[in-house]
Amino acid sequence: MNVREMYNYGYKWTGMIPLTAEEARNLFLNDSIQIYRLYQDNTESSVESLEEISAPYLYGIEK
Structure with a gap:
């Protein structure tokens, strides 16, 4: 999971590190x-x- 995928999903706050469910x-x-x-x-x-x-x-988790 990366920030670009998170943005494409619709979540855009840059203070979050994206994670998959696993x-x-x-x-x-x-x-x-x-x-x-x-x-x-x-x-x-x-x-x-x-x-x-x-x-x-x-x-996600906060940076």
Whole structure:
């Protein structure tokens, strides 16, 4: 996942590092980093449980 793909998806805040669902799951399970679900209307929400991480959404962590 890269920034260009994130922009094409519709999320454009440059303070976010984009992640795939698989990358987000791995970080959620192994680190104490806040994961965000990114939406195509340029908004995001905090992920609070592993069940919230699924395709077709993009995810991110703050830089």
